[in-house]
Amino acid sequence: MVSDRKASEEAKVAAAENSTMSGPLVGTTRPSETKGSPVRRKSDLAHLVLRLLCMATSVIALSFMVTAREASTVSIYGFQLPVYSKWSYSRSFEYLVGVSAAVAAHSLLQLLISGSRLLRKSPVIPSRNHAWLIFAGDQVFAYALMSAGSAASGVTNLNRTGIRHTALPNFCKPLQSFCDHVAISIAFTFFSCILLATSAVQDVIWLSKN
Incomplete structure (x- = not known):
């Protein structure tokens, strides 16, 4: 019993x-x-690639803008006048340079942090607080790039079309190299903005799953 x-x-x-x-x-x-799962590894690699591309496009935008300078002559009222244009003569172009430099530094910092975590086989985004922090940073810099690109586009468009009802010409005809450098810089600025916006979406997806 x-x-x-x-x-x-x-x-x-x-x-x-x-x-x-x-x-x-x-x-x-x-x-x-689980640690080292294929899904997490793919997400971490995508995050790393986005940071690398964003840094590269920001550096390209910065490089083309700071090398935008040219001297030539332009005809106004029949007179040939010498003209010299440089990126630092425009506040909008200076703003674009400053924002691009800040985004390049931000992307480089995030790239180093993410790369070191990936090498240690740790999660690239370790916590929700970290995710919110990089989401806020990506949002701020994306809006700043959009603002800088839009401001620079207005100045470039004025240079290409001239000023109506006056004899002032299209300055991009004699300053073709200068305007081409500026246009390429603006294009890569908007490309960087798209990459940062994509990174922000990735942050939101991570937050929604964790």
């Missing part, structure tokens, strides 16, 4: 242990959350 009761109690304890191991402990771990 005593042995039967003891055997029954041992069977209950074993059943409880099996239930615990097969239920809460095992069931709460999702395959995508």
Whole structure:
């Protein structure tokens, strides 16, 4: 009688242990959350590639703008006048240079942090606070790039079309190289903005899943 009761109690304890191991402990771990899972690795690599591309496009935009300078002559009222144009003569172009430099520095910092975590096989985004921080940074810099690109586009368009109702010409005809450098810089500025916006969307997706 005593042995039967003891055997029954041992069977209950074993059943409880099996239930615990097969239920809460095992069931709460999702395959995508395990260390080094393919899903997490792909997400981390995509994050790293976005940072690398954003840094590259920002550096290209910065490089083309700071090398935008040219000297030539222009005809006004029949007189040939020498003209010299440089990026630093425009506040809008200076603003674009400053924002591009800041975005390049931000992207480089995030690239170094993400790369070091990836090499250690740690999550690129370790916590929700970190995700919110980089999301806010990406948003701010994306809007700043959009603002800088739009301001610079207005000045460039004025240079290409001239000023109506006056004899002032299209300055991009004699200053073709200068205007081409500025146009390429603006194009890469908007490309950087798109990349940062994509990174922000990726941050939102991560936050929604964690």
